[in-house]
Amino acid sequence: MLAVGRLERVDLTRPTALLLLGLIPLLWWLAIPPRPRRVMATAHLPLWEEALRRLRRESERFRPLRFWLLAGALAAAAIGAAGPILRGRPGPRVVAVLIDNSASMGAREADGTTALAAVQKGLREIVPTLPPGLTFRWGHTGPGAEPQVGRGDAVDLLAAVNALEPVRESGFPLDRIASALQAEAPEMAVWLWTDARGLWNGPDGQGAVELVGSAQLPNAAWTRVSVEDSWPLPEIRFEGEFVWSGGAARPDVTLVGSALEVVGVEIDEDTETDGLARCVLRAVRRSGGEIQLRFMRAGDGGGWEDAQPSDDGVTIAIAPPGASRIGIRDGGGGIPSVWGERAAGVLAELTGGMVVNASPEDRVDLLLLEGGLLDGPGARSLTFGTGFGSVGAVSTGVPPTVVDWNRRHPLTRGLDLSELRLRGRDLRPLPVGETLILGDDGPLAVAVEGSAGRSVHFAFELDESNLPYLAACPQILRRALIWTAGVETRPVEVQRASREEARLVRPSQATRRDLPQLATPDRSLVGLFLLLSLGLLAVRAHVR
Amino acid sequence: MVRQLARSPRRPRGAEEESVRARRRRASPSGTFTGHRGYAPGEDLRGLDWNAYARSGELFIKVLHEEDRRTLAILLDRSPSMDVGSPSRWDSARRLAAVIAGVALTRLDGVRLVAGNRVEAFHAHASFDVLFDTLDDLAIEPGTALDAVETWATRGLRGRLVWISDFARPDEVVSGLARLGRARRVACGLVPVLAEDRAPTVDGYVELFDPEEARRVRLRVDARLRAAVADELAGLIRKQDAAFQAVGVPLIRQPVPKADSTDDPGCWLSGGWSEWI
Numbered sequence: 001m002l003a004v005g006r007l008e009r010v011d012l013t014r015p016t017a018l019l020l021l022g023l024i025p026l027l028w029w030l031a032i033p034p035r036p037r038r039v040m041a042t043a044h045l046p047l048w049e050e051a052l053r054r055l056r057r058e059s060e061r062f063r064p065l066r067f068w069l070l071a072g073a074l075a076a077a078a079i080g081a082a083g084p085i086l087r088g089r090p091g092p093r094v095v096a097v098l099i100d101n102s103a104s105m106g107a108r109e110a111d112g113t114t115a116l117a118a119v120q121k122g123l124r125e126i127v128p129t130l131p132p133g134l135t136f137r138w139g140h141t142g143p144g145a146e147p148q149v150g151r152g153d154a155v156d157l158l159a160a161v162n163a164l165e166p167v168r169e170s171g172f173p174l175d176r177i178a179s180a181l182q183a184e185a186p187e188m189a190v191w192l193w194t195d196a197r198g199l200w201n202g203p204d205g206q207g208a209v210e211l212v213g214s215a216q217l218p219n220a221a222w223t224r225v226s227v228e229d230s231w232p233l234p235e236i237r238f239e240g241e242f243v244w245s246g247g248a249a250r251p252d253v254t255l256v257g258s259a260l261e262v263v264g265v266e267i268d269e270d271t272e273t274d275g276l277a278r279c280v281l282r283a284v285r286r287s288g289g290e291i292q293l294r295f296m297r298a299g300d301g302g303g304w305e306d307a308q309p310s311d312d313g314v315t316i317a318i319a320p321p322g323a324s325r326i327g328i329r330d331g332g333g334g335i336p337s338v339w340g341e342r343a344a345g346v347l348a349e350l351t352g353g354m355v356v357n358a359s360p361e362d363r364v365d366l367l368l369l370e371g372g373l374l375d376g377p378g379a380r381s382l383t384f385g386t387g388f389g390s391v392g393a394v395s396t397g398v399p400p401t402v403v404d405w406n407r408r409h410p411l412t413r414g415l416d417l418s419e420l421r422l423r424g425r426d427l428r429p430l431p432v433g434e435t436l437i438l439g440d441d442g443p444l445a446v447a448v449e450g451s452a453g454r455s456v457h458f459a460f461e462l463d464e465s466n467l468p469y470l471a472a473c474p475q476i477l478r479r480a481l482i483w484t485a486g487v488e489t490r491p492v493e494v495q496r497a498s499r500e501e502a503r504l505v506r507p508s509q510a511t512r513r514d515l516p517q518l519a520t521p522d523r524s525l526v527g528l529f530l531l532l533s534l535g536l537l538a539v540r541a542h543v544r
Numbered sequence: 545m546v547r548q549l550a551r552s553p554r555r556p557r558g559a560e561e562e563s564v565r566a567r568r569r570r571a572s573p574s575g576t577f578t579g580h581r582g583y584a585p586g587e588d589l590r591g592l593d594w595n596a597y598a599r600s601g602e603l604f605i606k607v608l609h610e611e612d613r614r615t616l617a618i619l620l621d622r623s624p625s626m627d628v629g630s631p632s633r634w635d636s637a638r639r640l641a642a643v644i645a646g647v648a649l650t651r652l653d654g655v656r657l658v659a660g661n662r663v664e665a666f667h668a669h670a671s672f673d674v675l676f677d678t679l680d681d682l683a684i685e686p687g688t689a690l691d692a693v694e695t696w697a698t699r700g701l702r703g704r705l706v707w708i709s710d711f712a713r714p715d716e717v718v719s720g721l722a723r724l725g726r727a728r729r730v731a732c733g734l735v736p737v738l739a740e741d742r743a744p745t746v747d748g749y750v751e752l753f754d755p756e757e758a759r760r761v762r763l764r765v766d767a768r769l770r771a772a773v774a775d776e777l778a779g780l781i782r783k784q785d786a787a788f789q790a791v792g793v794p795l796i797r798q799p800v801p802k803a804d805s806t807d808d809p810g811c812w813l814s815g816g817w818s819e820w821i
Contacts, residue, residue, distance in 0.1 A: 033762055034749070035751075036749045036750050036751040036762055037749070038746065038748070038749075038750045038751070039750070039751045039752075039753055039760075040746055040750055040751070040752055040753065041627060041628040041629075041752075041753045041754075041755050042628055042740065042752050042753070042754065043625040043626070043628050043633075043710050043712040043754070043755075043756070044712060044740075044741075044773075044776070044777065044780070045752055045753075045754035045757070045759060045761060046754075047773060047776035047777060047779075047780060048752055048761065048763070048773055048776075049761065050776055051769060051772035051773045051775070051776050052763065052769070052772075054772055055768060055769060055772055057763070057769070059761045059762055059763045060749070060762040060763055060764065061761075061762060
C-alpha cells in the first residue's frame, strides 16, 4: 500500500477518465436481479436449493460482495485510465562525475592498490545504488593533459571509469572546476572523486566530494626539467627541480644512457621549501640517442623506489654530434655570393665542419645557396633569392616591407626581426611552406617540411637586405642547420607534476561532502491499477 | 358432494350394520372403561365423569374401549407450507377432510377434527353444514405439521386417526409418527398430492416462495434443474415412505384433482382411503 505521504505526490495525466466512475450506479442497477414475472409458493424450497447446490448454481439475487468487487475493478480501471503517476523525489537528475586521475592517483600503497582503483571500486559499488533514470556526465584528464568528457547512463559511466588510467601529466584543478560547475548549474549534482593532493580550494567549495587514497607515501618527482644544448658544440646542460617526501633521504640524480658523459652534478636543496631541490648536470655529447634523467639512492648509488615510480624519470632525446659539411654552389652567374660564402663559413666554424663546393651528387649536411636556380626545394637546403624551375624573379616595384614574423616556429622563435629591411625590388617565388617572415606582398621566407626533408627558403638574396647585419642572422643560420637536419635535443617525456601533488605525505585538508538527494524518476501507476482491476475481477470470478 | 358420498353405493361391506350399531351405542354408550381424557367443547355431556369432576373440579370424559374403535380423529396440518399449489393443497386437504369426516359420520360414532391446537367434535349424523362451516372457518396459521399431533396427544383423544399433511419436512414426519406409535393408535397418513410434488411445473425465470419460512428465491429453471429437483422430490417420497413403513402406518397419496373437477366425488375416492376407514 502507498503511504499517505506518497499519495500526495500522485498526479493524474488524464483526469477526465475518472468520468468512468459514473458507470458505478449503472453497474449497481445491472447487479440487481430483475423481478420475475411468475411467483410460485412451494413447500419444497429446501429441495430446490439442494438441487441448485448439486448443480453448482446460485440463485438470482443481489450479491453485495460481487458488486463491490466489480465496482472496485471499474474504479481501478478508471483510475488507471486516468494515468496516475507517482511523482519522484525532486532533486538533481544529472550527475557530473569528475575523476581525478592525476599522477598521485596512481601511487601504489603498501597493499599494491591505488587511489584510482579505489575510485573505480567505489563507483562500481555506489552507482548501482543511485536512483534509476539519472544522466551521468564525467570528466577526467586525458593523454596530453587534454580534458576528456563523456556522457551517458550508469553503464557508460562505469565502462569509462573502468578503462581509466592515471596520467603522468598534472591534472586540472578539479576542485575549483567542480565548485564552479556546481555554482553554475545547481540543478546538476557535481561529484568529485579525488585524493585532494595538489588541489583543494577549501571547505567553502561546492559539490559532493569523495576522498580516496589518503595514505602517506614516500615519493620523489621531477617538477621541472630544462635542457640547454650547445649543439653542434658537444656541451649539454640539464637543469631540473624535484621534490621528495616520505622521510627518506634526498635522492641523488644520475643520467642513464650512453649518449652522454656526465662531467658535473650539482644539487642544491631549497632550505625554505621542505623537500624541494634543484639540480644542474653538465654533460658532454658522445653520440645521439635517448638518455634518462633518474633518481638514485644517495650514498650507495642504488635504485630509488617510491610509491609513484612514473614520475621518477625524464627521457630526453639527444641530438647527434655536429661537424657538418656545408655545401655552397655558385648562383646563376657562376659567381657565389659574398654573403653566402660568409654564411657558410660561419656555419662551418660553428659546427667544426667544412665548406665544400657541392655538386648535385655530393652529400652535404646543408646546401646553402644564394641566387641561381634549382629544380625544386631540395632537402636540407637553405636558399636566399633562389628561383625554382624556370620561374624567374617578380618585380614588386618598390622594396617590400616586413610586416611580421613567425614567433612560434623553432627557426624564428625568440628572434627580433623588426629591423629587417629589404633593398631589392625583385622577389623570387617561394615554394609552399610555413611562413617565417611575412611581407606586405606575401611571404618573404618559408620553411618547407615535406616527405623529402626539410628546407628553408628566403625570397630575397642576402645582399638585397640588411639581414647579414642583424644579430638574428647567425641564429637563423645555426637554427636552419639544426632544423633541416631534423635532430634536436629535447625532453621526450616531461614530468609536470605539481609540488603539492607529488608530496604524498602531506595530509589532505579536504573534507568529504555527501552527494545531495538525487531525483527519483516518476513512476507510472497505470499498470498497478490495471493489475488491481484484473485482480479484483479474478477474485470476483471465484466469489459466489 | 359429501351427502352424495354418504349415499354412495360404494359403501364398505357391513357398513349398514355398523351404522345401526353406532346409533344404538350412541344412545347408550357402553364398553370397557379404559381411562379418562379431557373434555373438549362440543362433546356429548353424557360422557362426562361427574364423579371425577366432583373430586377434581375438572371435566373428564370417560373413555371406553368400544369408543376407541368407533370414532375417527382427523389431524389436519394447517401450517403455512400447506398453502401451495393451484388449487392449493390446503383447500384440497380441507375438501379431503370434509369427505372423510362426512363418510365417517355416516358409519362411525363420531369424528374429531384436530387442526393446530383446535379440536372440534362431531357426533354421528351431525349436520354436515356444521362440519363444512367449521372447515371453512379454518385458516392457515403459523406452525408446523406436528401441532395437530401434539394437540391430539395432549387431549388424550382415542379412536382411529387420519393425519392429513404434506409431510414436507421428513424430520417432522419421523417425530410425529414416533408420537403416534407410542400411543399405539390405528393411524393413516394422507397426502394431498399436487402435480409439483412429482416434478417441477415451472420453467424460466421464477421466484419461489416458501410460505412456512417466508423465504424467497429467484432462479432460472431449465431442464437440468427440473430434473435435479425431480430427483430431490423422489428422494423426499422415499423418505416419507420409509418413515411411515418404519412405524407400520400406511401412507396414502391422494392426487388432487384439477381445479375444474374438484367437485367430482370420484376424484376424492380414488386414493383408496375409504377402504381403510
